[in-house]
Amino acid sequence: MNKKFGMLPFFIKENFFQAPLLLWIIIVFITSFIIITARIEFHNSNYFTIYIFNQPFPVADNGSIWIGYLYNILLMLCIIAFPKPILEMIDKKRISLILSKPVSRNNFILQNIISVAVCLYLYVLIAAFFFSITAIVKFSTFPIYFILSLLILPLILTAVYIIILQVTLQFNSFGLSVLVLIIYCFLITKALANRTSFFTMLGIKNELIKRIVDIIFYVTPRVSESIDILFFILKQKAINLCRLLGIMFSFVPISLVLIRHINKRQF
Structure with a gap:
C-alpha cells in the first residue's frame, strides 16, 4: 500500500475491534x-x-x-467506538512517534476519516444484503429506495464523524466528548432546525436574535436534518440533491476548524 496511506489498515482493524463486525452480522441476521x-x-x-x-x-x-434504527446505531458507533484509537494513541504518547515519521497531520486525520467511511459502508452493505433478501x-419485492437510503447513510455519518473527531481532540476525554456529542447531535441541532417553533x-420577537440564530444554524453541521434526507427518499422516492448538498456543505466550517486544530495542537 502507498506509504501515504500506511495507517489506513491499522485504523480499519482498530475500528472493527471497537465495533466487532461479527456481532453486527449476527444482529442484522437475527433481525432479518x-x-x-x-x-x-x-x-x-x-x-x-x-x-x-x-x-x-x-x-x-x-x-x-x-x-x-440503523442511523442511530451507527451514529452511536461513531460517537463511542470509532474515536477510541486516536484517544488511545494520545494517552499512550504513540501519536507523537507516528507523526515524527513522514506522515503529515492532515494525512493522518484523513486516513482515520477514510477508515470510518470504509467501516460504515461495510456495515451498511451487510445490512443491505440481508434486508434485500428479507x-x-x-x-x-426489491426495496430499491430503502437500499438507496442505506447507501447514502455512510456518506452522511462520515461527515458527522468530523464533528465527533473535533470534539474528541478538543476535550481529550472520552466521557466528556460522548456527553457533548450526544447533547449536540440529539438536542442542539434539533433545536436549531426547529428554531422558528x-x-x-x-416569545422571542427580536430580529437581531433571530438572525444570529439563523447564522449559527447555517454555519454549524445540520446533523438533525441528515436523517430527514433518508426519510425523504423513502417517502417521495426521489433524492433532494439541493438539500443534501446544503447539509454536506454545513460540515465545511467544522472541517476547517479540525484542520487548524490538528496542525496547531502539540502532541
Missing part, C-alpha cells in the same frame, strides 16, 4: 430472520402490524423506522 418468520397484517401501503412472538408492533411508515422473501414558544 425475525421479520421473515413474523406474521404481518397489512392495513394499507404505509401501515401494518408485525407480530413478533405473538406480540403486536404497529408500524406506521414505509421503511423509515428501520432506517432510523424483502424479496417476505414481500416479493422555539421563537414562538419562548
